[in-house]
Amino acid sequence: MIEFDSVTRTYGAKVAVSELSLSIPRGELFALLGPNGAGKTTTIKMLVGLLRPSRGAVRVSGHDLVGDPRSAHLHIGYVPDEPCLYDKLTGREFLWFIADMFGMPRDRAEQRIAAEIEHFELGEFADDLAESYSLGMRQRLVFASSLLHDPDVLVLDEPMVGLDPRSVRIVKDLLRERSRAGMTVFMSTHTLAMAEEMADRIGIMVRGRLTFLGTVADLRARSLGAHAASGGQEVGGQQSSLEQLYLELTSGADATPVGKGSP
Numbered sequence: 001m002i003e004f005d006s007v008t009r010t011y012g013a014k015v016a017v018s019e020l021s022l023s024i025p026r027g028e029l030f031a032l033l034g035p036n037g038a039g040k041t042t043t044i045k046m047l048v049g050l051l052r053p054s055r056g057a058v059r060v061s062g063h064d065l066v067g068d069p070r071s072a073h074l075h076i077g078y079v080p081d082e083p084c085l086y087d088k089l090t091g092r093e094f095l096w097f098i099a100d101m102f103g104m105p106r107d108r109a110e111q112r113i114a115a116e117i118e119h120f121e122l123g124e125f126a127d128d129l130a131e132s133y134s135l136g137m138r139q140r141l142v143f144a145s146s147l148l149h150d151p152d153v154l155v156l157d158e159p160m161v162g163l164d165p166r167s168v169r170i171v172k173d174l175l176r177e178r179s180r181a182g183m184t185v186f187m188s189t190h191t192l193a194m195a196e197e198m199a200d201r202i203g204i205m206v207r208g209r210l211t212f213l214g215t216v217a218d219l220r221a222r223s224l225g226a227h228a229a230s231g232g233q234e235v236g237g238q239q240s241s242l243e244q245l246y247l248e249l250t251s252g253a254d255a256t257p258v259g260k261g262s263p
Contacts, residue, residue, distance in 0.1 A: 001026045001153055001184040002047065007056035009042050016042040018208045020056070024201075026152075029175060029185040031195035034205035035250050040188045041081075043205070044157050047186060048078045061152050074102065077146035081158040083138040087131035091122055091141050094130060095148060102149040109148070116144035120170060135162030143171065147178075154178065156187040160194065172198065196242040206250055219245045 002024040009017040017039040024030045034040050045051040046058050049065045049072065058065045063072035085094055092113065099109035117126050120140040130138065139162045146154060154175075160168055175198065179185050189195055195202055196216055204212040204219075212219060223245050 001028075001061055002030075002186060003057075003059045004043075004047075005057045005059070007043075007046065007053045007058060009039075009046060009051060010054045015208050017046070017205075020210055022203065022210065022213065024184055024186060026184055027179055027182045028200045029179045029198055030187065031199035031202045032186070032188045032205065033190075033192065033195060033202055033246060037207075038205040039208040040205055041157065042208075044155060044186075044188055048076055048155050049073060074149070075152040077149070077151035077154045079139075079142050079146050079154070079156045079159050081161060083135070083142040083162075085130040085133070085138055085141065088129060090129055091126040091133070091137075092117070094141060095126075095145055098145040099148055104149060112148045112150070116147055119147075119174060120144045120167075136164055136167055139163055140167055140170075143174075151183070153184045153186065156185065156189075158189055158191075159187060160189070160191055192241075192243045192246055202242075204246065204249055212249060216242050216245070219249070223248060 002022075004020045004022040007017060007020040008015065020039075020043065032040050032043065042051060046053055046065065047060070049069050052066055060072045061075040063075065065072050086097070089097065095113045095116065096109065099113065104112065117123055120143055122137075122140060122144060125133065125137060130141070133141065139159075143159075159171060163171065172194075175185055179200075187195075187199070199216075201213065201215055202219070203210055212222070214222075219242070
């Protein structure tokens, strides 16, 4: 569903993402982790077509984001880290605007809008102007708009920002339901507990390079092996949290990237 093929993105002399090769299959919920400045946002912007790779290719559902962007975009739903709405539109009007952008037939758009308003419990304020919305309300509306066209791939950049606990639960349940139904979810987050709870696999970026790719169990095994090889003792052993493992991996000045095709 998602493929990064030896992707590099530079800004002048600065390399933001270096030789990223990553394949994410249908129905997987993937979490991309890394410290600030690691290249996560650049990766997401290339995935949704907001930036072009300097080298390499990004494909979604077989469509190249540079060579065939329109076809690729029809398969993508996107929730950015800062929800962007038109303040003088109501929530319902904004959803109709998004449906029109995707060329949805009117009867299907009406059904999908009603369904997403119900899923995200937007009915109470769907006909209020967006300028009156709290951050959490805005985020829920953006989630609803990203799913209107029933995309194959959902891209999330810090998806839980501004959401209250009930809204977080709604989103988590929805992501599980949609991924089980075959939707691929690509999520960038600093919320390690959520990544540990939700993700089928995680990737960790440091200084533009993918330094780990696999499950949390794989990361624990790698940490145990590294400590054993160095004669050290793993704190917490098999019970080490993702937070402990993540901090251990990202604290070094130089992280060794995974090779193409590494597990």
